[in-house]
Amino acid sequence: MKVIPAAKIRNAVSDLCIKANLSLRKDVLTALKAAYLKETAKKAKTALAAIIKNAAIAKSEKLAICQDTGMPCVFVELGSEVKISGDLNSAINKGVEAGYRKGYFRNSIVKDPLLRGKSVYVPAMIHISITSGSKLKLTVLPKGFGCENKTQLRMFKPTVGISEIKKFIIEAVRSAGPDACPPYVVGVGIGGTADYACLLAKKALLNKVKRQKSKGKKLENELFNELNKLNIGPMGLGGKHTVLGVNIETYPTHIAGLPVCVNISCHALRSATAAL
Amino acid sequence: MKKIILPLQKKDITQLKPGEEAALTGIIYTARDQAHKRLVEAIRKKHKLPIDLRGKAIYYCGPTKTPKGKVIGSCGPTTSSRMDEFTPELLKHGLRGMIGKGNRSEAVARAIKKFKAVYFLTYAGCGALLAGYVKSAKPVAYRDLGPEAIYELKVKDFPVIVGIRGK
Numbered sequence: 001m002k003v004i005p006a007a008k009i010r011n012a013v014s015d016l017c018i019k020a021n022l023s024l025r026k027d028v029l030t031a032l033k034a035a036y037l038k039e040t041a042k043k044a045k046t047a048l049a050a051i052i053k054n055a056a057i058a059k060s061e062k063l064a065i066c067q068d069t070g071m072p073c074v075f076v077e078l079g080s081e082v083k084i085s086g087d088l089n090s091a092i093n094k095g096v097e098a099g100y101r102k103g104y105f106r107n108s109i110v111k112d113p114l115l116r117g118k119s120v121y122v123p124a125m126i127h128i129s130i131t132s133g134s135k136l137k138l139t140v141l142p143k144g145f146g147c148e149n150k151t152q153l154r155m156f157k158p159t160v161g162i163s164e165i166k167k168f169i170i171e172a173v174r175s176a177g178p179d180a181c182p183p184y185v186v187g188v189g190i191g192g193t194a195d196y197a198c199l200l201a202k203k204a205l206l207n208k209v210k211r212q213k214s215k216g217k218k219l220e221n222e223l224f225n226e227l228n229k230l231n232i233g234p235m236g237l238g239g240k241h242t243v244l245g246v247n248i249e250t251y252p253t254h255i256a257g258l259p260v261c262v263n264i265s266c267h268a269l270r271s272a273t274a275a276l
Numbered sequence: 277m278k279k280i281i282l283p284l285q286k287k288d289i290t291q292l293k294p295g296e297e298a299a300l301t302g303i304i305y306t307a308r309d310q311a312h313k314r315l316v317e318a319i320r321k322k323h324k325l326p327i328d329l330r331g332k333a334i335y336y337c338g339p340t341k342t343p344k345g346k347v348i349g350s351c352g353p354t355t356s357s358r359m360d361e362f363t364p365e366l367l368k369h370g371l372r373g374m375i376g377k378g379n380r381s382e383a384v385a386r387a388i389k390k391f392k393a394v395y396f397l398t399y400a401g402c403g404a405l406l407a408g409y410v411k412s413a414k415p416v417a418y419r420d421l422g423p424e425a426i427y428e429l430k431v432k433d434f435p436v437i438v439g440i441r442g443k
Contacts, residue, residue: 050399064340104341
């Protein structure tokens with residue numbers, strides 16, 4: 001049994017919050033730079049240049065990439081041979097609060113969804129999965145709500161064609177329009193149960209953003225091309241780049257259903273991972 | 277790029293073209309969901325407003341905390357459409373400019389035209405970049421709302437793109 005003290009988890013989460021909010025993911029930055037080079041619409045190019053410059057300023061000036069430092073989502077992969085000395089949930093929340101305070105990030109959480117009230121830093125959304133081995137993997141995804149608000153779930157009939165599913169995904173992006181900070185990364189979860197499809201869609205955002213050429217990624221490539229014909233473009237000013245990437249995660253599902261969830265990320269797709 | 281000195285003048289607004297880039301210099305006020313709700317409630321109850329809206333511009337923004345040695349934290353725009361239900365009432369009470377991101381409702385577009393106001397877009401998701409155009413920031417109302425308080429920002433050449441304008 002490997003013992004990990006809760007304090008170590010707290011510190012790691014704090015560091016990850018800072019890293020995620022200040023340093024744009026390498027794959028996202030690469031995709032943005034590629035989009036800038038390929039874009040021909042003048043306003044879209046200007047907007048992409050601003051987005052790339054923003055990432056550089058955020059890093060050098062230690063200012064959050066986006067003022068919406070999100071609802072912190074923390075994904076934990078806990079090896080079954082790991083013993084945590086202390087409380088895991090509390091360590092994560094303490095780490096988030098410490099990191100957010102240290103980074104001067106925004107306290108965007110209200111304790112009661114109906115009564116609202118004072119803005120605070122936590123709780124984080126914590127998703128724990130048990131894996132084999134003796135590693136503890138932590139990922140922090142600060143999810144802004146401009147894009148989270150555009151999430152869509154549909155419970156399709158099991159007999160539905162793939163074209164119907166594509167139509168739903170395209171419609172979800174079209175209806176987000178310019179509101180959620182395009183160019184987007186589109187996370188799609190297909191299968192499982194309603195709740196699990198939503199989690200898969202979010203987890204899909206953790207996958208690297210790139211146009212996957214391999215055979216199994218046909219749907220992603222088709223959607224990538226079709227979504228980029230929507231002409232929403234960076235900042236909604238039109239252009240070739242409405243999405244930077246489409247990531248799909250699937251899971252077995254029930255004979256009677258086919259849940260599909262679309263979770264859009266803004267261009268400031270931020271996450272950071274560490275293994276203890 | 278058109279340079280605009282705030283407060284907004286009717287002649288400045290009517291000359292703007294949608295899609296045109298402009299740079300704003302002067303005072304703008306941050307306000308987002310809860311501040312809008314309170315302002316409209318205050319108007320309905322005929323209470324005195326904490327800021328005089330006449331000729332003013334509101335920025336849909338809730339900045340991060342201000343790091344030591346800086347004027348403001350990251351301060352990009354939030355989604356404008358969430359403010360749509362409150363906007364016509366504010367325009368009726370003198371508001372003339374709004375800065376945000378994304379689409380507006382038809383009712384807001386109509387009210388913008390009716391009151392000869394303007395809706396600007398600014399670089400969404402670029403809060404670190406936009407912080408560089410803010411020269412001073414202080415909370416002036418609803419401080420209990422934290423990041424949703426109304427801040428008075430002094431901006432210089434703050435970059436915007438004309439979205440909808442009255443003429």
